[in-house]
Amino acid sequence: MNPLQQYQRHLSRRHFFGKTATGIGTAALASLLDRDGNLRAASAPNDVRVPGLPGLPHVAPTAKRVIYLFQNGAPTHVDLFDFKPRLQEMHGQPIPDSVVNGRRFSTMTGDASGKVLLAPIEPFAQHGQSRAWVSSLMPYTAQIADELCFVKSMHTEQINHAPAISFLLSGSEMPGRPTIGAWLNYGLGSETDELPSFVVMTSVSKGTSCGQIFYDFYWGSGFLPSRYQGVKLRGSSEPVLYVANPDGISRQMRRSMLDDIAAINQLKANDFGDPEIATRIAQYEMGFKMQASVPELADLSQESAETLALYGPGVEEPGTFAHNCLMARRLVERGCRFVQLMHAGWDQHGSLTTELYTQCRDTDQSSAALVMDLKRRGLLEDTLVIWGGEFGRTPFLQGDIANRPLWGRDHHPYAFTVWMAGGGVKPGISYGATDELAMDAVEQPVHVHDFQATLMHMLGVDHERLTFKFQGRQFRLTDVHGHVVHGILA
C-alpha cells in the first residue's frame, strides 16, 4: 500500500471512530443527565470494528476466516500421509548417494550419506471415495479424508524449528515481519467488535520431551501497528490478561464507571478537538464488551454432550489441543478472522515409537472433529482449516536400527505434507507428489511462498498488492516470490 493509502486509511479510521464514538459520548452524557440514582442499561450499541483497507478484497474470497492447526516440531510426513511402498521395500538399506546428493541436513545428521532408510512405523490404508492414503496412526483423520485436500509437495528453505516456523508464518526466517494473521487483520479488518480478530492458542502433549518455546513473533505484527498482532488466549480460567474486574467491582459498577469516564472524556474532546479521544472512548467500550464476550466464549456449558464427545478427551480442560479446537470453532462463529492453534511436540528425533503415538492421539480426533463440526454448522464452506508443521522428517533413520525404542527421524525441509479443508479448497484430492522415497517434492512442488500466496488468494487478497512500507521499502508476506496454486482451488 502506498503512503497516501495509508494516510487515507488513517483518516477514514479517525472519521469512522469520530462518528460512532461521538455517539457513545453523547449517549453517556444523556444518560448521565437522566440519572436518578438507579442503575440503567448500557449505552447505545456502537461499532468499534477495525475497517479493512480500501480496495480489498482484491478478488472474490472463497474463505472468510482461517483456522490454522499448526503442528510445531514438524510431523513426519513419511509415517502419517505420504505413503511410499518403495520405502518399505528398502527398509534397513542405506540411502542411495544419488538421492542425498550432498545436501544439507541439520547438524544432528550432518552428512546424510550412508544413513539407513526407515519404513513407516505403522501400516497405511486408503480411505473414502478419494482413496487417500492415511496411516493407522490417524484413524479419525482417515474418516474425513473426502473433505481434505492433501498437499504432499510442500517444501521450505529452513532447517531449524524457529526459523522455519517464522518463515512459514511471516515469510521471513528472521523474527520481525508481520505474520499471516496480522496481514489479514490489517488488510481485511475485523468482523467482530467483541473479540480480537486474530487469536492464538497453544498446547503441548503431556510428557513430551520437546522443549520448544512458543515465541511471540510467531503471531507478531512486525512493523504493522501492534493492534494487528495476534492475541494469545491463555490456557487458564482467565484466557485474556486483565479481562476480569478486580475483586469487589461488579459489572454494573464498571458500566457506570465507564460512563463517567466517557462523559469526562467527551468534555475533553469538545474542548480539545482531538479525534483520538473518541477512539479512546470506543476502545474502553470494546474492552467492556470483551469482559462479557471472553467469559462467554470460554463457557462450554451450552455445548451438547455429543459435541464435547466429538472433540474427544480433555476437551473441557483449558490448555489442551482438544479444548483449543472447540474454542477455535466458537471463535470463528463469533466473527474471529484468524485462529492460530499451535501444538508443540512433533519433534521425534528419537521417539517415533513412543511419543509419536501420544502426539497423534492428542491431535487426530479433535482436528477431525473440528472439520466435521464446522461442516454440520454450515461454516466449513467459508472457513479454511489448515493442518501442518514447518517441515517434514527424513525418510532415513536417526538412531540405531537395532534399537527400535529410540528410532527417530531428523528435520527434512525438502518435502512435507499439509492438509486443508473448506474455504474454497477442492475436497478429496491429493495435490503434488514426492519421489519414491518421500525425499523430494517432485510433482507440482509448493514452496512456502506459494502456499502463502494461495492462502491469501482464498481470502480475496492479492499477495503482491498487500504491502506496507517500512525502512524505506515496500514489504509483503511473500517477499518477491509466490504463485497461487490454482490446482487446489475448487
Next chain:
Amino acid sequence: MTRAVQFLQLSFRLTLLVGLLPNPSASALGADIDFAHDIRPLLSENCFFCHGQDEEHREADLRLDTEEGLAQVITAGDHTESELVRRLLSSDPDEAMPPPDSNRHISAAQAELIARWIDEGAEWQTHWAFSKLVAPPIPAQPSDATAPRRNAIDAFVQAKLVESGLSPSPEAERATLIRRLSLDLTGLPPTPAAVAAFVADPDQGAYERVVDRLLDSPAYGQRMAWDWLDAARYADTNGYQGDGERTMWPWRDWVVNAFDKNMPFDQFTVWQLAGDLLPEATDEQKLATGFLRNHMINGEGGRIAEENRIEYNFDMSETTGTVWLGLTMNCCRCHDHKYDPLTNRDYYSLVAYFDQTPVTGAGGNPQTPPLVSWPSAEQKSKDEELKAAINEQRAALALISATVAERPPRPRTKLTDSTLPLCVTGLPEYQEAKQRLDVLQNEQQGLEKQIPKVMVMQDLPTPRKSFMLARGLYSQPTQEVTPAPPAFLPQRASSHGTDEPQNRLALARWIIAPENPLTARVTVNRMWQQFFGIGLVKTSEDFGVQGENPRQLELLNWLAADFRDNGWDVKRLVRLIVTSHTYRQSSRQTPEQAGEDPQNRWLARGSRFRLPSWMLRDQALAASGLLSPIVAGPGVNTYQPSGVWEEATFGKKTYKLGTGEQLYRRSLFIFWRRIVAPTVFFDTATRQTCTVKTARTNTPLQSLLMLNDTTYVEAARTLAQAALRSDASDDTQRLNFAMQRVLARDASPAEQEVLLAALQRNLHLFDAQADPLEILSVGQSPRAGELDAKLHASWTVICLAILNLDETLNHE
C-alpha cells in the same frame, strides 16, 4: 513516426495533463522544483529498486540514483529530449516505466513534475541527510508576528508556518505546562506544591526556573535513560530458548548517571562504543561498552558457535548504524542497499570493527566474557578490607615460620610436599593463624562471587581477519575486508596520528567528528521525538533516501549544528527545546488545524499524545505516594498475573513476585525477561533488537489493563486513602486532592458533578453488590484500618476513574 513528431505529441500530452491536474501542489505551480524534496523521492520509490546502487539487480546497466546515471536519460532544460520522460509516459507495455507488472506507478502529475524539473535545468542535489551539516541563518521576524518568539526554534517554525496558512497557538495553561514539563523531563507528575508555586509565581523567569529544577532532579536521568535502553535493546535475560539471566543492570545505572551528570553526547558515544580502548581505560569506561553487549545471546545446544558470534557482530553493527547514523544497514548483509549508497562491502567493513572481540559465540554461561567486575562501594571497601586482612595474616604466618626456622632443628621423621617442615605446620600457633587465613580467604572468595560481572567489549591482541559473507552466512566468507566507515560518507579530517589503528575507537571518533553529517541530525531528531511524540523526521530509524523528507529541514539542521558546535550538551539541547514557544503552545486543536494538519507536523499547536505505558505506571505510583525511593540495582519483579512466565517457558521459569518497596520501584528498574516482557507494559520496544521509535496504539486490551491490573487498582485505593486522611474538609476538596496529584489541577464543575454523583452511587452499591473489603485488599500495601471501608472503597472507584481519564493517559 519521426522523433520530432513524437516529441510534439509528448509536449501536447503534457500540456493537456497540466490542464487536467485537479489540485496542483504549490511546487508544481509556482516555486522552483526542488530535486531533493520533489524528485528524488519519486525516483527512489519507483525506480531505484532496479536502477539503484545494487549492482546484482541493476537492469539495463542504468543507475538513476547518481548524477551521472541520471544524466544519461535526461537532457537538462528540455524534457522533450529526455528518454526518462518518454519512458514514464509511454503506453507501450514493453517500454513503459515503471513496468506495468512492477506494482509501482508514477502518476501523470508526477511525470509532469519531473518534466518541469528537467525544463528548469535538472539541478541535482545530494540527499539532504548526507549533505554537509551547516547551521542555516535564523529567519528574521516578520513585522506582523503575533506569537512570542522565545528562541531560534520559534523563528524557524513560525517562518515555515506562514506557508501553511495556520497560526501559532497561545501558550498552554500553567498547570498543563508544568505537568507536561514534569512528565517530559522526569517521567513523573509534579507535586501539588510545585504546581501551586508555579501557578502563583508572577516572575518572568518562573517557567525557566522550573525547567532548571527538573533538569537538576535525579529523576531526569531515569526518564532519559528509558529511550536509550530501548535503543540499546537492554534486558535482564539473554533471550532465545533457555533465556538465562544476565547482569547488565550496572550498565543501566551508569546510563542514568551519565544523563544526570550531563555527560556530553560525544563522550557518551565514545565510552559506549570504545571505552575499553581509551588510553588507561577505567572500569567505568569499560562498563559503558556494555551498550554493545546488550544483544541477545543464543545458548541453545546444537547451535554453531561461530554462527552465533557472527549474529552478535551483525547486531552490534546494525544497532550502531541505527542509533548514530539513522541508516538501515541490514539489507546490506546480502547485497548492496537498494536505495541508499551503502554497499555490501560497507556493511562488512563496519562489521569488521566489532569482529575483533574474544567472544566465541558458544552458549552456556549467560555472562560470556569479556567481563568487568563492578562492585558497589560497600563491596569495594569490604574487599579491600578483606585483602588487607589476608595479607596481614599471611605475614603473621610467615613470621611464625621464620621464627621456627631459627630454632635448632628437631629430628625429622618425615618430609612433606609442603615447603615447610611438618613440625612448623603442626604448631598450634601456626594452625590457629592458618585457620584465620582460611576463613578470610573464603569470605573474600564469597564476596568475589557476589560482585556483579558485566559483559563488556575488548579486542584481541592480534586483529582477526574479517570477511564479507555470502548471503550473511557465517560459513561462506568471500573477500577480506578491513574496518572502515561507509565509503560514501566523509572521512574524519582531524586525526589522532597517522598510525592510529582502525578500531572501534577510530569508529567512535569518526561518528562524532564534525564532518559526519548524520550523528547530530539523528540524535537531535530523536530528542525532538521524545518531547513532541513524533520526530522532525518521522522515520527516526531511517535517514536514508526512503526516509521522510523533513518539512522543518532548516530547523533540524540548525538544531543539529547548534548541538554539535556547543559541546554536544544534552541538557542545553533539552532546555532549548522545552523553553521554546513551540513547545509551550496549547495542544487544543482548532477545526482548521484538525483538518489541515491532524498529525501536527506544522507545529502550530502543542503535541498531544498518549504517554508511554512505563510512564503511566510511574505516574500512578507517584500520584498515590507508593513510589519507592530506590533507584538502582538489580531488576525486580512487580505485579503480574500468575502463570505468564510459566506458560511461556513450559514451567522452566517461575515468577517470584518482589516484596515490599520492590513492587513500587520505577518502571526502569523492573526485571525484563526478553522472551516474555513484563505484562504491565504495552507498546514498548521488544528489547530484542534496537528500537528507536515505538508504536503508539489505542486498543481495548490497554483499557482492561489500566482498569484491572493490581498496580492501578492499588494506586487508586492508596490515592483514595490519602485523600480521605488529608485535611480536606468536604468531598469536593477530596476530589481536588486526587485530581491535583494526577492532573495538577482541580476538577471542573462539570467533572465534579459527574464524579461526586458517582461517589454517592458507589456508596449505594458497595455492600449491596460487593464487599468493600475486597477492592481494599487488592495489592500488598497495608490499608488504613481506621477509615470506613465503604467510603474508602467508593473513593477507590473514583480514583481509578481519574487514573483512566483520557487526560491522565495523555501528554497534554
